[in-house]
Amino acid sequence: MTHRTPHRSLVAVLAAALAPVLGVSAAIAVPSAAQAAVSKANCRLHQVLLSKEGDGNVPKELAFLRDTLKNDEFAIYKGFYLLERKTLKLDLESRVDAGFGTGHKLGLTLLGGDDAKLKLRAELTGRDGVKSLLDTTYSIQNNGQLMISAGSHTDAGRSGKLFFAIQCGSSA
Amino acid sequence: MTDREPDIPSGAQALQQYFDDELDPAAEAAFAAKLDREPALREHLRQLGRIRELVTHDLERRASEVPRARFEQVWDEIDRVIGEEQRQAREVSAQPRSIWQRLWAALRPASVQVLAAAATAAVVVFVVKSMNEPGVNQPDGVASVPHSAPVAKPQPTVSTPPDAIAHVPLPVAAPDGDAFPAPSPVDAEIHGIEFGGRNGRISQTGTVTVLYVEDDGAPQNSERSL
Numbered sequence: 001m002t003h004r005t006p007h008r009s010l011v012a013v014l015a016a017a018l019a020p021v022l023g024v025s026a027a028i029a030v031p032s033a034a035q036a037a038v039s040k041a042n043c044r045l046h047q048v049l050l051s052k053e054g055d056g057n058v059p060k061e062l063a064f065l066r067d068t069l070k071n072d073e074f075a076i077y078k079g080f081y082l083l084e085r086k087t088l089k090l091d092l093e094s095r096v097d098a099g100f101g102t103g104h105k106l107g108l109t110l111l112g113g114d115d116a117k118l119k120l121r122a123e124l125t126g127r128d129g130v131k132s133l134l135d136t137t138y139s140i141q142n143n144g145q146l147m148i149s150a151g152s153h154t155d156a157g158r159s160g161k162l163f164f165a166i167q168c169g170s171s172a
Numbered sequence: 173m174t175d176r177e178p179d180i181p182s183g184a185q186a187l188q189q190y191f192d193d194e195l196d197p198a199a200e201a202a203f204a205a206k207l208d209r210e211p212a213l214r215e216h217l218r219q220l221g222r223i224r225e226l227v228t229h230d231l232e233r234r235a236s237e238v239p240r241a242r243f244e245q246v247w248d249e250i251d252r253v254i255g256e257e258q259r260q261a262r263e264v265s266a267q268p269r270s271i272w273q274r275l276w277a278a279l280r281p282a283s284v285q286v287l288a289a290a291a292t293a294a295v296v297v298f299v300v301k302s303m304n305e306p307g308v309n310q311p312d313g314v315a316s317v318p319h320s321a322p323v324a325k326p327q328p329t330v331s332t333p334p335d336a337i338a339h340v341p342l343p344v345a346a347p348d349g350d351a352f353p354a355p356s357p358v359d360a361e362i363h364g365i366e367f368g369g370r371n372g373r374i375s376q377t378g379t380v381t382v383l384y385v386e387d388d389g390a391p392q393n394s395e396r397s398l
Binding site for chain 2: 139
């Protein structure tokens with residue numbers, strides 16, 4: 001007999017009705033899991049001059065660096081001066097360059113990562129904007145900071161060492 | 173049963189029914205007349221009676237040897253076993269099944285429809301995902317600046333040679349550049365590094381990584397993995 005019970009028909013109808021719902025739900029859920037991989041990042045770059053001459057006070061505009069500058073690595077410096085600040089938006093595998101008044105150019109590329117860690121490439125040129133001083137690939141915790149010292153520098157009569165502070169965080 | 177007893181002549185079924193008093197009166201009378209005519213049939217009937225007598229006599233003898241109290245125990249045991257089996261049957265039928273068992277039991281009759289629904293869901297997933305992904309063969313942008321990013325005006329403090337503009341995209345301001353949290357006090361993991369200046373070194377303190385480079389001198393390459 002080919003008799004179909006109402007129960008079977010009901011199951012079939014329910015299955016057919018739920019299929020698109022399940023599909024859309026899965027389509028929403030799968031990308032959210034996959035998007036744990038970072039595709040965009042915001043970065044801020046600070047070019048600072050650290051001098052051995054100064055009162056040891058970290059100015060307000062460099063307050064975010066206060067903990068870093070307390071490190072023994074920077075113990076010899078007493079003067080802290082912000083020269084320039086840049087903010088960059090990075091897309092995956094797309095290099096973005098920032099030029100500074102000193103002539104240096106700092107290129108950043110987001111290579112990947114996840115919500116916890118970013119993989120980046122930093123390329124720094126000399127004062128002529130052409131000669132490569134540094135080309136490095138690194139991973140760092142989200143919103144972690146990498147410091148680059150680019151040699152001696154004098155600005156407004158203050159002499160010291162030129163530093164670049166690179167901080168990047170993933171963005172939606 | 174009678175078909176398996178070849179020594180019983182035809183009419184054995186009627187003989188058995190006659191022996192068991194299962195024939196209606198007319199058939200019984202007819203069979204009795206047949207018995208009168210056929211001695212062999214009468215002999216079979218006699219043997220049947222003899223067998224029954226032997227069996228019942230033996231059973232009655234054995235039963236008489238069993239005290240009545242023992243019969244009560246036997247019947248109690250039978251009642252107990254039957255009651256236990258009925259209770260177990262009720263428990264099995266009343267035991268709640270898991271949701272997956274019930275779901276499977278409900279879907280099993282319509283497995284084809286369920287498979288079709290799953291296939292439909294897979295197609296919907298594919299289509300929705302395809303709609304979210306950028307298409308291929310996108311038009312090229314200017315240098316490495318993202319397509320959606322607005323081009324910032326050249327900043328006067330940047331001394332960029334005109335011929336380098338195409339290769340050096342200008343920085344794009346983040347919407348909320350001041351919204352950065354305090355830097356995490358962690359070291360960076362350097363995968364590869366190439367120093368172009370005279371000297372270069374890596375300093376890691378546990379809370380910050382500092383890369384030291386010099387702005388002059390011959391290029392110096394190195395590959396390190398820390």
